[in-house]
Amino acid sequence: MFKVWPSVLFAAGVVLAASTSAQAAVVFCPGTVVNTDREFVLDTSTAATCLASGPGNVNGNGDDINQLGYTTLDKSDDNTTGSLDGALTVTGSGGTSGTFSISPAAAAFGPLVIAFKSGEGQLDPDWAAFLLPQGVLSGSWAISGLQGLSHVNLYGLGDGETPPPPTRTPEPMSAVLLGSGILVSRLFKRA
Numbered sequence: 001m002f003k004v005w006p007s008v009l010f011a012a013g014v015v016l017a018a019s020t021s022a023q024a025a026v027v028f029c030p031g032t033v034v035n036t037d038r039e040f041v042l043d044t045s046t047a048a049t050c051l052a053s054g055p056g057n058v059n060g061n062g063d064d065i066n067q068l069g070y071t072t073l074d075k076s077d078d079n080t081t082g083s084l085d086g087a088l089t090v091t092g093s094g095g096t097s098g099t100f101s102i103s104p105a106a107a108a109f110g111p112l113v114i115a116f117k118s119g120e121g122q123l124d125p126d127w128a129a130f131l132l133p134q135g136v137l138s139g140s141w142a143i144s145g146l147q148g149l150s151h152v153n154l155y156g157l158g159d160g161e162t163p164p165p166p167t168r169t170p171e172p173m174s175a176v177l178l179g180s181g182i183l184v185s186r187l188f189k190r191a
Contacts, residue, residue: 024043024044024045025043025044025045025046025047025048026041026042026043026047027041027042027043027044027047027048027049027050027130028040028041028050029041029042029050029051029053029125029128029129029130030050030053030125030128031050037123037124037125037145038118038123038124038125038126038143038144038145038147039143039144039145040053040116040118040127040128040130040141040142040143041141041142041143041144042114042130042139042140042141043139043140043141043142044132044133044136044138044139045136045139046133046135046136048114048130048131048132048133048136048139049130049131050128050129050130051068051113051129051130051131052064052065052068052128052129053125053127053128053129054124054125054126054127055124055125055126056126057117057126057127058117058127058129058153059075059153060072060075060078060153060155063153064129065113065115065129065153065155066155069157070113070155070156070157071109071155071156071157071158071159071160072153072154072155072160073087073106073109073112073154073155073156073160074086074087074088074106074153074154075088075151075152075153075154076088076089076090076093076151076152076153077093077150077151078151084103084105084106084109084154084160086103087102087103087105087106087154088100088101088102088103088106088114088152088154089101089102090149090152092141092148092149093148093149093150093151094119094148094149095149096142096143096144096145096148096149097140097141097143098140098141098149099138099140099141100114100138100139100140100152101137101138102114102137102138102154103137104137106137106154106156107134107135107137108163109156109157109158109163109164110132110134110156110157111131111132111134111156111157112131112132112154112155112156113129113130113131113154113155113156114129114130114132114152114153114154114155115127115128115129115130115152115153115155116128116129116130116143116149116152117149117150117151117152117153118143118145118147118148118149118150119147119148119149119150123145123146123147129155
């Protein structure tokens with residue numbers, strides 16, 4: 001007789017559920033093959049990125065994600081944390097799976113990071129943070145292991161009151177036109 005690890009069954013269930021939903025993108029964080037750790041899973045329309053995970057807590061007040069330059073925008077279990085109170089809605093608190101949705105107003109503070117914290121810290125990692133792709137404001141989450149969800153934090157850029165100015169990426173054709181203009185102006189200066 002063989003023993004199947006609970007995390008293997010959990011992963012198989014998540015993959016099976018994701019394969020039945022249209023265009024789902026499932027990401028595991030930390031994404032290790034170790035059977036004794038905890039995995040956080042995010043299922044969104046476009047694949048998120050596992051930004052960070054670790055032991056301890058993420059409380060939105062000078063935590064590891066804040067140290068990466070992100071501002072706390074909202075927290076699922078505290079109506080006074082963050083400047084966009086009510087921007088984050090989470091189902092399944094205390095359980096091992098649920099959904100999340102973020103108000104469109106928060107998109108201005110992108111790129112957004114969503115961090116999930118498990119209940120008791122007895123498995124490493126105790127939390128995981130996902131960098132959300134632009135435009136992704138909802139999805140489902142799951143946690144393997146014995147403890148359920150404690151809380152979820154939403155992070156963004158800017159000071160939390162005013163969104164950062166949008167960054168513009170030059171288009172390839174703009175660079176060609178700019179270069180051509182510089183070349184033509186230098187040719188006319190020589191003539």
